Amino acid sequence: MDRELDQINVIPLVDVMLVLLVIVLTTATFITTGQIPVDLAKAKEAGDRRDVPLVITLTAEGKLYLNDRPVPEDGLRIVLNSHPRESQVVVRADRVTMLERFVQVVDEVRGLGFQQVSLEVVRS
Template sequence: MSDSDEMDGINIVPLVDVMLVLLTIVLTTATFVVNGRIPVDLAKSSTATSAQPAPLVLTATAQQVLYLNDQPVTNLASALAAYPHSTPVVVRADGQMVLAAFVELVDKVKALGFAQVSLEVKRV
């Protein structure tokens, strides 16, 4: 082909192939994004146990009143003593709570031996 020859058309077959592959990838990953997990119909068992202990929910109000699993708590150490230290603890703190009070609460929970301490927040 010389420089003076003009192209009569463009071959769009490779472009269509690439676009179909991209569409397949997007549709496949969209399922995971919406569900957050791979959909699987699990087998049933009458003797199965939970793989992870249910997390303890520690709620702190703006007035610094503590609740453990929605039950009022006066002594945090004695309330948490009944649970194994491997149990995850989720802290739900009021948005108006002072940061220093929140950090002190988390430090108390960690000092009691609970390593898995996380914060629950609301997505906006």
């Protein structure tokens, strides 16, 4: 019963690789879409960003997030004070957000000295 192994069984290797591929593809979709669901506005011309800006998310309920972390009420000024003023700031606002709340957020960010403030939209 002593037989020499003259070939490698690759079926278990293929099974493991397929499972890893499914895991990577599943987690990649969660990473790219972000944690906070926001229905962005649409625009015909939308710029492509190459660097990593500060992302302020304003939900339909009026809650604020900075880089997917919740910001307490009236705490945006405190949270942004630790960041350099040259940083780019992108505001992701839900399309049903009240214009007044959006303007308050942008006005507060601009009042802190951030000059590069833009709105993230979806290309239509």
